[in-house]
Amino acid sequence: xxxxxxxxxxxxxxxxxxxxxxxxxxxxxxxxxxxxxxxxxxxxxxxxxxxxxxxxxxxxxxxxxxxxxxxxxxxxxxxxxxxxxxxxxxxxxxxxxxxxxxxxxxxxxxxxxxxxxxxxxxxxxxxxxxxxxxxxxxxxxxxxxxxxxxxxxxxxxxxxxxxxxxxxxxxxxxxxxxxxxxxxxxxxxxxxxxxxxxxxxxxxxxxxxxxxxxxxxxxxxxxxxxxxxxxxxxxxxxxxxxxxxxxxxxxxxxxxxxxxxxxxxxxxxxxxxxxxxxxxxxxxxxxxxxxxxxxxxxxxxxxxxxxxxxxxxxxxxxxxxxxxxxxxxxxxxxxxxxxxxxxxxxxxxxxxxxxxxxxxxxx
Amino acid sequence: xxxxxxxxxxxxxxxxxxxxxxxxxxxxxxxxxxxxxxxxxxxxxxxxxxxxxxxxxxxxxxxxxxxxxxxxxxxxxxxxxxxxxxxxxxxxxx
Amino acid sequence: xxxxxxxxxxxxxxxxxxxxxxxxxxxxxxxxxxxxxxxxxxxxxxxxxxxxxxxxxxxxxxxxxxxxxxxxxxxxxxxxxxxxxxx
Numbered sequence: 091x092x093x094x095x096x097x098x099x100x101x102x103x104x105x106x107x108x109x110x111x112x113x114x115x116x117x118x119x120x121x122x123x124x125x126x127x128x129x130x131x132x133x134x135x136x137x138x139x140x141x142x143x144x145x146x147x148x149x150x151x152x153x154x155x156x157x158x159x160x161x162x163x164x165x166x167x168x169x170x171x172x173x174x175x176x177x178x179x180x181x182x183x184x185x186x187x188x189x190x191x192x193x194x195x196x197x198x199x200x201x202x203x204x205x206x207x208x209x210x211x212x213x214x215x216x217x218x219x220x221x222x223x224x225x226x227x228x229x230x231x232x233x234x235x236x237x238x239x240x241x242x243x244x245x246x247x248x249x250x251x252x253x254x255x256x257x258x259x260x261x262x263x264x265x266x267x268x269x270x271x272x273x274x275x276x277x278x279x280x281x282x283x284x285x286x287x288x289x290x291x292x293x294x295x296x297x298x299x300x301x302x303x304x305x306x307x308x309x310x311x312x313x314x315x316x317x318x319x320x321x322x323x324x325x326x327x328x329x330x331x332x333x334x335x336x337x338x339x340x341x342x343x344x345x346x347x348x349x350x351x352x353x354x355x356x357x358x359x360x361x362x363x364x365x366x367x368x369x370x371x372x373x374x375x376x377x378x379x380x381x382x383x384x385x386x387x388x389x390x391x392x393x394x395x396x397x398x399x400x401x402x403x404x405x406x407x408x409x410x411x412x413x414x415x416x417x418x419x420x421x422x423x424x425x426x427x428x429x430x431x432x433x434x435x436x437x438x439x440x441x442x443x444x445x446x447x448x449x450x451x452x453x
Numbered sequence: 454x455x456x457x458x459x460x461x462x463x464x465x466x467x468x469x470x471x472x473x474x475x476x477x478x479x480x481x482x483x484x485x486x487x488x489x490x491x492x493x494x495x496x497x498x499x500x501x502x503x504x505x506x507x508x509x510x511x512x513x514x515x516x517x518x519x520x521x522x523x524x525x526x527x528x529x530x531x532x533x534x535x536x537x538x539x540x541x542x543x544x545x546x547x
Numbered sequence: 548x549x550x551x552x553x554x555x556x557x558x559x560x561x562x563x564x565x566x567x568x569x570x571x572x573x574x575x576x577x578x579x580x581x582x583x584x585x586x587x588x589x590x591x592x593x594x595x596x597x598x599x600x601x602x603x604x605x606x607x608x609x610x611x612x613x614x615x616x617x618x619x620x621x622x623x624x625x626x627x628x629x630x631x632x633x634x
Contacts, residue, residue, distance in 0.1 A: 096553075464555075486581055
Protein backbone atom coordinates (compact mmCIF):
# COMPACT_ATOMS: atom_id res chain seq x y z
CA UNK A 91 0.00 0.00 0.00
CA UNK A 92 1.62 3.25 -1.06
CA UNK A 93 2.61 5.82 1.51
CA UNK A 94 0.33 8.66 0.41
CA UNK A 95 -2.75 6.47 0.73
CA UNK A 96 -1.54 5.31 4.12
CA UNK A 97 -0.96 8.90 5.18
CA UNK A 98 -4.44 9.99 4.16
CA UNK A 99 -5.88 6.95 5.96
CA UNK A 100 -3.97 7.85 9.11
CA UNK A 101 -5.08 11.48 9.03
CA UNK A 102 -8.72 10.46 8.59
CA UNK A 103 -8.44 7.90 11.42
CA UNK A 104 -6.88 10.39 13.82
CA UNK A 105 -9.46 13.01 12.96
CA UNK A 106 -12.30 10.52 13.46
CA UNK A 107 -10.91 9.42 16.82
CA UNK A 108 -10.44 12.95 18.10
CA UNK A 109 -13.83 14.18 16.96
CA UNK A 110 -15.63 11.13 18.37
CA UNK A 111 -13.86 11.56 21.70
CA UNK A 112 -14.63 15.28 21.82
CA UNK A 113 -18.26 14.68 20.91
CA UNK A 114 -18.59 11.93 23.52
CA UNK A 115 -17.25 14.19 26.24
CA UNK A 116 -19.13 17.29 25.19
CA UNK A 117 -22.70 16.01 25.25
CA UNK A 118 -24.87 16.34 28.31
CA UNK A 119 -26.98 13.29 27.53
CA UNK A 120 -25.41 10.21 29.10
CA UNK A 121 -26.92 7.77 26.62
CA UNK A 122 -25.67 9.75 23.65
CA UNK A 123 -22.14 9.82 25.00
CA UNK A 124 -22.19 6.06 25.61
CA UNK A 125 -23.17 5.40 21.99
CA UNK A 126 -20.44 7.78 20.82
CA UNK A 127 -18.03 5.92 23.08
CA UNK A 128 -19.03 2.62 21.43
CA UNK A 129 -18.37 4.09 17.99
CA UNK A 130 -15.06 5.39 19.32
CA UNK A 131 -14.14 1.86 20.42
CA UNK A 132 -14.88 0.48 16.96
CA UNK A 133 -12.72 3.10 15.22
CA UNK A 134 -9.97 2.59 17.80
CA UNK A 135 -9.92 -1.14 17.02
CA UNK A 136 -9.39 -0.27 13.33
CA UNK A 137 -6.62 2.14 14.35
CA UNK A 138 -4.84 -0.55 16.35
CA UNK A 139 -5.09 -2.88 13.37
CA UNK A 140 -3.61 -0.21 11.11
CA UNK A 141 -0.70 0.14 13.57
CA UNK A 142 -0.07 -3.61 13.07
CA UNK A 143 -1.06 -4.52 16.64
CA UNK A 144 -3.69 -7.25 16.07
CA UNK A 145 -3.69 -8.49 19.67
CA UNK A 146 -4.59 -5.06 20.99
CA UNK A 147 -7.13 -4.64 18.17
CA UNK A 148 -8.80 -7.90 19.23
CA UNK A 149 -8.92 -6.81 22.86
CA UNK A 150 -10.24 -3.36 21.93
CA UNK A 151 -12.93 -4.79 19.66
CA UNK A 152 -14.08 -7.23 22.33
CA UNK A 153 -13.84 -5.06 25.44
CA UNK A 154 -13.95 -1.47 24.25
CA UNK A 155 -16.65 -1.69 21.61
CA UNK A 156 -18.93 -4.44 22.86
CA UNK A 157 -18.59 -5.04 26.56
CA UNK A 158 -17.89 -1.54 27.86
CA UNK A 159 -20.73 -0.21 25.76
CA UNK A 160 -23.16 -2.80 27.11
CA UNK A 161 -21.98 -2.16 30.68
CA UNK A 162 -22.32 1.62 30.38
CA UNK A 163 -25.72 1.39 28.69
CA UNK A 164 -26.99 -0.85 31.49
CA UNK A 165 -25.65 1.62 34.06
CA UNK A 166 -27.19 4.61 32.27
CA UNK A 167 -30.53 2.85 32.14
CA UNK A 168 -30.45 2.58 35.92
CA UNK A 169 -30.62 6.35 36.31
CA UNK A 170 -34.08 7.85 36.56
CA UNK A 171 -35.11 9.78 33.49
CA UNK A 172 -35.02 13.17 35.19
CA UNK A 173 -31.35 13.06 36.04
CA UNK A 174 -30.38 12.50 32.42
CA UNK A 175 -31.96 15.70 31.13
CA UNK A 176 -29.48 17.84 33.00
CA UNK A 177 -31.72 19.71 35.42
CA UNK A 178 -30.23 18.59 38.70
CA UNK A 179 -31.20 20.04 42.02
CA UNK A 180 -29.62 23.45 42.77
CA UNK A 181 -26.69 23.46 45.13
CA UNK A 182 -28.05 24.33 48.54
CA UNK A 183 -25.08 25.37 50.61
CA UNK A 184 -21.88 27.26 49.83
CA UNK A 185 -19.74 24.43 51.13
CA UNK A 186 -21.14 22.11 48.47
CA UNK A 187 -20.33 24.57 45.71
CA UNK A 188 -16.78 25.06 46.96
CA UNK A 189 -16.19 21.32 47.23
CA UNK A 190 -17.50 20.76 43.73
CA UNK A 191 -15.22 23.41 42.21
CA UNK A 192 -12.22 22.08 44.13
CA UNK A 193 -12.94 18.58 42.88
CA UNK A 194 -13.24 19.75 39.29
CA UNK A 195 -9.97 21.67 39.46
CA UNK A 196 -8.15 18.73 41.07
CA UNK A 197 -9.33 16.31 38.40
CA UNK A 198 -8.42 18.78 35.63
CA UNK A 199 -4.91 19.32 36.99
CA UNK A 200 -4.45 15.56 37.40
CA UNK A 201 -5.51 14.94 33.79
CA UNK A 202 -3.19 17.70 32.53
CA UNK A 203 -0.27 16.22 34.49
CA UNK A 204 -1.03 12.75 33.12
CA UNK A 205 -1.19 14.08 29.56
CA UNK A 206 2.17 15.86 30.05
CA UNK A 207 3.79 12.65 31.31
CA UNK A 208 2.39 10.70 28.35
CA UNK A 209 3.66 13.33 25.90
CA UNK A 210 7.12 13.19 27.49
CA UNK A 211 7.09 9.36 27.25
CA UNK A 212 6.12 9.62 23.58
CA UNK A 213 9.10 11.90 22.82
CA UNK A 214 11.37 9.42 24.58
CA UNK A 215 10.05 6.66 22.32
CA UNK A 216 10.82 8.68 19.20
CA UNK A 217 14.48 9.59 19.72
CA UNK A 218 15.66 6.62 21.77
CA UNK A 219 18.32 4.68 19.94
CA UNK A 220 17.53 1.44 21.71
CA UNK A 221 13.84 1.31 20.95
CA UNK A 222 14.17 -2.04 19.23
CA UNK A 223 16.13 -3.63 22.07
CA UNK A 224 13.03 -5.05 23.71
CA UNK A 225 11.74 -6.58 20.50
CA UNK A 226 15.16 -8.07 19.79
CA UNK A 227 15.42 -9.57 23.27
CA UNK A 228 11.97 -11.15 22.90
CA UNK A 229 12.69 -12.64 19.49
CA UNK A 230 16.04 -13.97 20.69
CA UNK A 231 14.37 -15.95 23.47
CA UNK A 232 11.14 -16.80 21.64
CA UNK A 233 12.18 -20.35 20.78
CA UNK A 234 12.57 -21.27 24.45
CA UNK A 235 9.30 -19.71 25.55
CA UNK A 236 6.98 -22.48 24.38
CA UNK A 237 4.84 -20.33 22.05
CA UNK A 238 5.59 -18.60 18.78
CA UNK A 239 3.46 -15.49 19.25
CA UNK A 240 5.73 -12.86 20.88
CA UNK A 241 2.84 -11.12 22.66
CA UNK A 242 1.69 -14.33 24.34
CA UNK A 243 5.31 -15.14 25.19
CA UNK A 244 5.73 -11.81 26.94
CA UNK A 245 2.37 -11.99 28.74
CA UNK A 246 2.47 -15.60 29.89
CA UNK A 247 6.15 -16.39 30.13
CA UNK A 248 8.64 -13.52 30.31
CA UNK A 249 6.34 -11.25 32.35
CA UNK A 250 4.03 -13.88 33.79
CA UNK A 251 4.22 -12.28 37.21
CA UNK A 252 2.57 -9.11 35.86
CA UNK A 253 -0.27 -11.16 34.38
CA UNK A 254 -0.70 -12.93 37.72
CA UNK A 255 -1.09 -9.56 39.42
CA UNK A 256 -3.54 -8.38 36.75
CA UNK A 257 -5.69 -11.43 37.39
CA UNK A 258 -5.49 -10.69 41.11
CA UNK A 259 -6.81 -7.20 40.35
CA UNK A 260 -9.74 -8.77 38.48
CA UNK A 261 -10.40 -11.01 41.47
CA UNK A 262 -10.45 -7.98 43.75
CA UNK A 263 -12.90 -6.32 41.37
CA UNK A 264 -15.21 -9.32 41.73
CA UNK A 265 -15.09 -8.96 45.49
CA UNK A 266 -16.16 -5.34 45.04
CA UNK A 267 -19.00 -6.40 42.74
CA UNK A 268 -20.18 -8.98 45.27
CA UNK A 269 -20.17 -6.29 47.92
CA UNK A 270 -22.78 -4.38 45.89
CA UNK A 271 -25.41 -6.86 46.96
CA UNK A 272 -27.73 -9.03 44.88
CA UNK A 273 -27.83 -8.59 41.14
CA UNK A 274 -30.56 -6.53 39.51
CA UNK A 275 -33.66 -8.31 38.31
CA UNK A 276 -33.24 -9.83 34.89
CA UNK A 277 -34.46 -8.72 31.52
CA UNK A 278 -37.75 -9.73 29.95
CA UNK A 279 -37.77 -12.77 27.69
CA UNK A 280 -36.65 -11.92 24.21
CA UNK A 281 -39.03 -11.45 21.30
CA UNK A 282 -38.64 -13.61 18.20
CA UNK A 283 -36.08 -11.37 16.48
CA UNK A 284 -33.78 -11.15 19.50
CA UNK A 285 -34.30 -14.84 20.16
CA UNK A 286 -33.23 -15.68 16.61
CA UNK A 287 -30.15 -13.50 17.00
CA UNK A 288 -29.22 -15.15 20.29
CA UNK A 289 -29.58 -18.66 18.90
CA UNK A 290 -26.69 -18.31 16.52
CA UNK A 291 -24.71 -15.47 18.09
CA UNK A 292 -24.01 -17.17 21.43
CA UNK A 293 -22.63 -20.46 20.00
CA UNK A 294 -20.54 -18.56 17.46
CA UNK A 295 -19.14 -16.33 20.22
CA UNK A 296 -18.27 -19.36 22.35
CA UNK A 297 -16.57 -21.01 19.38
CA UNK A 298 -14.71 -17.79 18.58
CA UNK A 299 -13.51 -17.63 22.19
CA UNK A 300 -12.17 -21.18 22.03
CA UNK A 301 -10.53 -20.39 18.69
CA UNK A 302 -8.85 -17.25 20.06
CA UNK A 303 -7.57 -19.19 23.08
CA UNK A 304 -6.09 -21.90 20.89
CA UNK A 305 -4.64 -19.66 18.19
CA UNK A 306 -3.05 -17.35 20.76
CA UNK A 307 -0.03 -19.62 20.88
CA UNK A 308 1.09 -18.90 17.34
CA UNK A 309 -1.00 -15.95 16.09
CA UNK A 310 -2.67 -12.92 17.66
CA UNK A 311 -5.15 -14.01 20.27
CA UNK A 312 -4.85 -15.24 23.82
CA UNK A 313 -6.65 -15.57 27.12
CA UNK A 314 -7.81 -11.97 27.55
CA UNK A 315 -9.39 -11.69 24.14
CA UNK A 316 -10.96 -15.14 24.49
CA UNK A 317 -12.29 -14.29 27.95
CA UNK A 318 -13.82 -11.04 26.71
CA UNK A 319 -15.50 -12.83 23.77
CA UNK A 320 -16.88 -15.48 26.11
CA UNK A 321 -18.17 -12.72 28.40
CA UNK A 322 -19.92 -11.17 25.40
CA UNK A 323 -21.78 -14.47 24.96
CA UNK A 324 -22.87 -14.29 28.60
CA UNK A 325 -24.00 -10.67 28.17
CA UNK A 326 -26.12 -11.58 25.14
CA UNK A 327 -27.73 -14.41 27.11
CA UNK A 328 -28.51 -12.01 29.94
CA UNK A 329 -30.02 -9.46 27.54
CA UNK A 330 -32.20 -12.19 26.05
CA UNK A 331 -33.74 -12.82 29.45
CA UNK A 332 -32.11 -16.18 30.17
CA UNK A 333 -31.90 -17.09 33.83
CA UNK A 334 -28.47 -18.53 34.46
CA UNK A 335 -26.52 -17.03 31.49
CA UNK A 336 -23.95 -19.78 31.62
CA UNK A 337 -22.54 -18.88 35.02
CA UNK A 338 -22.23 -21.83 37.40
CA UNK A 339 -24.01 -21.69 40.73
CA UNK A 340 -22.75 -21.37 44.27
CA UNK A 341 -19.32 -22.74 45.07
CA UNK A 342 -18.52 -23.65 41.47
CA UNK A 343 -18.81 -19.98 40.61
CA UNK A 344 -16.31 -19.08 43.32
CA UNK A 345 -13.91 -21.70 42.00
CA UNK A 346 -14.23 -20.42 38.42
CA UNK A 347 -13.62 -16.83 39.47
CA UNK A 348 -10.53 -17.73 41.47
CA UNK A 349 -9.31 -20.16 38.81
CA UNK A 350 -7.04 -17.68 37.04
CA UNK A 351 -5.01 -16.68 40.07
CA UNK A 352 -5.22 -20.19 41.51
CA UNK A 353 -3.82 -21.89 38.42
CA UNK A 354 -0.97 -19.39 38.24
CA UNK A 355 -0.13 -20.01 41.88
CA UNK A 356 -0.38 -23.79 41.56
CA UNK A 357 1.95 -23.82 38.56
CA UNK A 358 4.36 -21.30 40.05
CA UNK A 359 4.56 -22.89 43.48
CA UNK A 360 4.99 -26.42 42.15
CA UNK A 361 7.83 -25.16 39.96
CA UNK A 362 9.30 -23.58 43.09
CA UNK A 363 9.04 -26.90 44.90
CA UNK A 364 10.77 -28.63 41.98
CA UNK A 365 13.74 -26.30 42.34
CA UNK A 366 13.09 -23.86 39.46
CA UNK A 367 12.35 -20.14 39.97
CA UNK A 368 8.75 -19.05 40.57
CA UNK A 369 6.90 -19.30 37.23
CA UNK A 370 10.10 -20.30 35.46
CA UNK A 371 8.76 -22.94 33.11
CA UNK A 372 11.08 -25.68 31.82
CA UNK A 373 11.28 -25.07 28.04
CA UNK A 374 9.95 -28.54 27.20
CA UNK A 375 6.74 -28.08 29.22
CA UNK A 376 6.32 -24.33 28.64
CA UNK A 377 3.73 -24.63 25.85
CA UNK A 378 1.48 -26.97 27.81
CA UNK A 379 1.74 -24.98 31.04
CA UNK A 380 0.92 -21.73 29.22
CA UNK A 381 -2.16 -23.32 27.64
CA UNK A 382 -3.27 -24.65 31.03
CA UNK A 383 -2.91 -21.23 32.66
CA UNK A 384 -4.66 -19.55 29.73
CA UNK A 385 -7.66 -21.90 30.00
CA UNK A 386 -8.17 -21.06 33.66
CA UNK A 387 -7.53 -17.34 33.03
CA UNK A 388 -10.09 -17.26 30.19
CA UNK A 389 -12.82 -18.70 32.41
CA UNK A 390 -11.96 -16.33 35.25
CA UNK A 391 -11.92 -13.25 33.00
CA UNK A 392 -15.20 -14.23 31.36
CA UNK A 393 -16.90 -14.82 34.72
CA UNK A 394 -15.58 -11.50 36.06
CA UNK A 395 -16.85 -9.48 33.10
CA UNK A 396 -20.27 -11.16 33.16
CA UNK A 397 -20.53 -10.47 36.88
CA UNK A 398 -19.65 -6.84 36.20
CA UNK A 399 -22.55 -6.70 33.75
CA UNK A 400 -24.84 -8.35 36.28
CA UNK A 401 -23.86 -5.73 38.83
CA UNK A 402 -24.01 -7.85 41.94
CA UNK A 403 -24.08 -11.32 43.41
CA UNK A 404 -26.01 -13.61 41.06
CA UNK A 405 -29.26 -15.01 42.43
CA UNK A 406 -30.17 -18.69 42.13
CA UNK A 407 -32.80 -19.33 39.45
CA UNK A 408 -36.34 -19.05 40.78
CA UNK A 409 -39.53 -20.49 39.41
CA UNK A 410 -39.78 -17.91 36.65
CA UNK A 411 -39.59 -19.66 33.27
CA UNK A 412 -37.71 -16.86 31.55
CA UNK A 413 -35.99 -19.32 29.25
CA UNK A 414 -39.21 -20.48 27.66
CA UNK A 415 -40.09 -19.81 24.04
CA UNK A 416 -42.08 -16.64 23.40
CA UNK A 417 -45.11 -18.60 22.23
CA UNK A 418 -45.50 -20.30 25.56
CA UNK A 419 -44.83 -17.12 27.49
CA UNK A 420 -48.43 -16.31 28.32
CA UNK A 421 -49.11 -19.79 29.64
CA UNK A 422 -45.93 -19.76 31.71
CA UNK A 423 -46.79 -16.36 33.12
CA UNK A 424 -50.15 -17.74 34.26
CA UNK A 425 -48.33 -20.67 35.80
CA UNK A 426 -45.78 -18.55 37.63
CA UNK A 427 -48.51 -16.36 39.06
CA UNK A 428 -50.43 -19.33 40.41
CA UNK A 429 -47.20 -21.17 41.35
CA UNK A 430 -48.88 -24.51 40.86
CA UNK A 431 -46.26 -26.36 38.82
CA UNK A 432 -42.83 -25.33 40.09
CA UNK A 433 -41.11 -28.65 39.29
CA UNK A 434 -41.75 -28.60 35.52
CA UNK A 435 -40.27 -25.18 34.87
CA UNK A 436 -37.45 -25.74 37.35
CA UNK A 437 -36.29 -28.87 35.56
CA UNK A 438 -36.48 -27.05 32.22
CA UNK A 439 -34.20 -24.34 33.56
CA UNK A 440 -31.83 -26.89 35.08
CA UNK A 441 -31.55 -28.64 31.71
CA UNK A 442 -30.71 -25.46 29.85
CA UNK A 443 -28.18 -24.23 32.39
CA UNK A 444 -26.51 -27.61 32.58
CA UNK A 445 -25.94 -27.47 28.85
CA UNK A 446 -24.49 -23.95 29.04
CA UNK A 447 -22.34 -24.93 32.04
CA UNK A 448 -20.77 -27.75 30.09
CA UNK A 449 -20.02 -25.41 27.21
CA UNK A 450 -18.37 -22.88 29.47
CA UNK A 451 -16.38 -25.21 31.68
CA UNK A 452 -14.92 -27.22 28.86
CA UNK A 453 -11.44 -26.05 27.90
CA UNK B 454 -8.03 -12.93 -15.38
CA UNK B 455 -8.82 -13.76 -11.78
CA UNK B 456 -7.39 -10.43 -10.76
CA UNK B 457 -9.70 -8.67 -13.20
CA UNK B 458 -12.74 -10.45 -11.75
CA UNK B 459 -11.61 -9.67 -8.23
CA UNK B 460 -11.07 -6.02 -9.09
CA UNK B 461 -14.53 -5.80 -10.63
CA UNK B 462 -16.13 -7.30 -7.53
CA UNK B 463 -14.20 -5.03 -5.20
CA UNK B 464 -15.07 -1.89 -7.16
CA UNK B 465 -18.78 -2.73 -7.26
CA UNK B 466 -18.68 -3.52 -3.57
CA UNK B 467 -17.20 -0.10 -2.85
CA UNK B 468 -19.90 1.51 -4.97
CA UNK B 469 -22.62 -0.08 -2.85
CA UNK B 470 -20.82 0.92 0.35
CA UNK B 471 -20.64 4.56 -0.69
CA UNK B 472 -24.25 4.48 -1.87
CA UNK B 473 -25.33 3.16 1.52
CA UNK B 474 -23.35 5.78 3.43
CA UNK B 475 -24.65 8.63 1.29
CA UNK B 476 -28.15 7.26 1.81
CA UNK B 477 -27.53 7.28 5.54
CA UNK B 478 -26.73 10.98 5.37
CA UNK B 479 -29.35 12.14 2.93
CA UNK B 480 -32.49 10.15 3.66
CA UNK B 481 -35.00 11.94 5.85
CA UNK B 482 -36.11 9.37 8.37
CA UNK B 483 -34.68 6.70 10.68
CA UNK B 484 -36.67 3.95 9.00
CA UNK B 485 -35.52 4.84 5.49
CA UNK B 486 -31.95 5.13 6.72
CA UNK B 487 -32.23 1.58 8.04
CA UNK B 488 -33.03 0.43 4.52
CA UNK B 489 -29.95 2.15 3.16
CA UNK B 490 -27.75 0.63 5.80
CA UNK B 491 -28.81 -2.98 5.84
CA UNK B 492 -29.42 -3.49 2.14
CA UNK B 493 -26.65 -1.51 0.48
CA UNK B 494 -23.86 -1.95 2.98
CA UNK B 495 -24.23 -5.69 3.41
CA UNK B 496 -24.29 -6.22 -0.34
CA UNK B 497 -21.20 -4.06 -0.60
CA UNK B 498 -19.46 -6.13 2.06
CA UNK B 499 -20.49 -9.33 0.25
CA UNK B 500 -19.04 -8.19 -3.05
CA UNK B 501 -15.92 -6.93 -1.30
CA UNK B 502 -15.34 -10.26 0.46
CA UNK B 503 -15.99 -12.15 -2.77
CA UNK B 504 -13.35 -10.06 -4.53
CA UNK B 505 -10.86 -10.46 -1.68
CA UNK B 506 -11.50 -14.20 -1.49
CA UNK B 507 -10.78 -14.52 -5.22
CA UNK B 508 -7.64 -12.45 -4.79
CA UNK B 509 -6.41 -14.49 -1.82
CA UNK B 510 -6.68 -17.85 -3.65
CA UNK B 511 -6.53 -19.72 -0.36
CA UNK B 512 -9.46 -21.90 0.64
CA UNK B 513 -9.17 -21.32 4.38
CA UNK B 514 -9.05 -17.55 4.03
CA UNK B 515 -11.94 -17.61 1.56
CA UNK B 516 -14.03 -19.65 4.01
CA UNK B 517 -13.22 -17.23 6.83
CA UNK B 518 -14.26 -14.29 4.66
CA UNK B 519 -17.56 -15.97 3.79
CA UNK B 520 -18.14 -16.65 7.48
CA UNK B 521 -17.54 -12.99 8.31
CA UNK B 522 -19.99 -11.90 5.63
CA UNK B 523 -22.68 -14.31 6.83
CA UNK B 524 -22.22 -13.16 10.43
CA UNK B 525 -22.50 -9.49 9.43
CA UNK B 526 -25.56 -10.27 7.30
CA UNK B 527 -27.46 -12.06 10.04
CA UNK B 528 -26.37 -9.61 12.73
CA UNK B 529 -27.33 -6.48 10.83
CA UNK B 530 -30.68 -7.95 9.78
CA UNK B 531 -31.51 -8.63 13.42
CA UNK B 532 -30.15 -5.32 14.67
CA UNK B 533 -32.09 -3.37 12.02
CA UNK B 534 -35.29 -4.98 13.29
CA UNK B 535 -34.33 -4.30 16.89
CA UNK B 536 -33.44 -0.65 16.25
CA UNK B 537 -36.69 -0.12 14.33
CA UNK B 538 -38.74 -1.77 17.10
CA UNK B 539 -36.99 0.36 19.69
CA UNK B 540 -37.67 3.53 17.73
CA UNK B 541 -41.31 2.53 17.34
CA UNK B 542 -41.61 1.94 21.05
CA UNK B 543 -40.17 5.40 21.74
CA UNK B 544 -42.61 7.01 19.31
CA UNK B 545 -45.86 5.58 20.57
CA UNK B 546 -46.68 7.29 23.85
CA UNK B 547 -46.40 4.80 26.70
CA UNK C 548 -4.08 -4.58 -7.68
CA UNK C 549 -2.33 -2.84 -4.82
CA UNK C 550 -3.45 0.58 -6.06
CA UNK C 551 -7.00 -0.74 -6.11
CA UNK C 552 -6.58 -1.87 -2.51
CA UNK C 553 -5.28 1.55 -1.51
CA UNK C 554 -8.22 3.23 -3.20
CA UNK C 555 -10.67 0.81 -1.57
CA UNK C 556 -9.15 1.43 1.86
CA UNK C 557 -9.65 5.16 1.36
CA UNK C 558 -13.18 4.67 0.06
CA UNK C 559 -14.08 2.56 3.11
CA UNK C 560 -12.51 5.14 5.40
CA UNK C 561 -14.62 7.78 3.68
CA UNK C 562 -17.70 5.62 4.22
CA UNK C 563 -16.78 5.30 7.90
CA UNK C 564 -16.36 9.05 8.07
CA UNK C 565 -19.83 9.63 6.62
CA UNK C 566 -21.20 7.31 9.28
CA UNK C 567 -19.37 9.40 11.82
CA UNK C 568 -21.22 12.50 10.67
CA UNK C 569 -24.50 10.73 11.29
CA UNK C 570 -23.38 9.55 14.73
CA UNK C 571 -22.54 13.05 15.85
CA UNK C 572 -25.50 14.71 14.17
CA UNK C 573 -28.34 12.17 14.18
CA UNK C 574 -31.35 13.52 15.99
CA UNK C 575 -32.31 10.35 17.83
CA UNK C 576 -30.54 7.56 19.69
CA UNK C 577 -31.68 5.13 16.99
CA UNK C 578 -29.90 7.17 14.33
CA UNK C 579 -26.73 7.10 16.37
CA UNK C 580 -26.92 3.35 16.91
CA UNK C 581 -27.61 2.88 13.21
CA UNK C 582 -24.55 4.90 12.31
CA UNK C 583 -22.52 2.84 14.79
CA UNK C 584 -23.57 -0.26 12.85
CA UNK C 585 -22.37 1.44 9.68
CA UNK C 586 -19.05 2.24 11.33
CA UNK C 587 -18.84 -1.42 12.35
CA UNK C 588 -19.53 -2.72 8.84
CA UNK C 589 -17.19 -0.22 7.22
CA UNK C 590 -14.57 -1.09 9.82
CA UNK C 591 -14.92 -4.78 8.99
CA UNK C 592 -14.44 -4.03 5.29
CA UNK C 593 -11.48 -1.76 6.05
CA UNK C 594 -9.86 -4.44 8.22
CA UNK C 595 -10.27 -7.02 5.45
CA UNK C 596 -8.68 -4.72 2.88
CA UNK C 597 -5.87 -3.82 5.30
CA UNK C 598 -5.21 -7.51 5.99
CA UNK C 599 -4.57 -8.07 2.29
CA UNK C 600 -2.56 -4.91 1.63
CA UNK C 601 -0.49 -4.95 4.85
CA UNK C 602 -0.12 -8.75 4.56
CA UNK C 603 -1.37 -9.55 8.04
CA UNK C 604 -3.78 -12.49 8.02
CA UNK C 605 -4.49 -11.94 11.72
CA UNK C 606 -6.60 -8.90 10.81
CA UNK C 607 -9.22 -11.24 9.38
CA UNK C 608 -9.74 -12.60 12.91
CA UNK C 609 -10.03 -9.03 14.18
CA UNK C 610 -12.68 -8.38 11.51
CA UNK C 611 -14.65 -11.42 12.66
CA UNK C 612 -14.58 -10.36 16.31
CA UNK C 613 -15.49 -6.78 15.35
CA UNK C 614 -18.50 -8.02 13.38
CA UNK C 615 -19.73 -10.20 16.23
CA UNK C 616 -19.21 -7.57 18.90
CA UNK C 617 -20.96 -4.89 16.84
CA UNK C 618 -23.96 -7.22 16.97
CA UNK C 619 -23.59 -7.43 20.75
CA UNK C 620 -23.49 -3.64 20.94
CA UNK C 621 -26.74 -3.36 18.97
CA UNK C 622 -28.30 -6.00 21.23
CA UNK C 623 -27.26 -4.06 24.31
CA UNK C 624 -28.72 -0.83 22.95
CA UNK C 625 -32.15 -2.24 22.31
CA UNK C 626 -32.27 -3.60 25.81
CA UNK C 627 -35.62 -4.93 26.83
CA UNK C 628 -37.29 -3.59 29.91
CA UNK C 629 -36.51 -5.00 33.29
CA UNK C 630 -38.39 -8.10 34.31
CA UNK C 631 -41.16 -7.86 36.86
CA UNK C 632 -40.53 -8.42 40.54
CA UNK C 633 -40.88 -12.19 40.48
CA UNK C 634 -37.93 -12.57 38.10
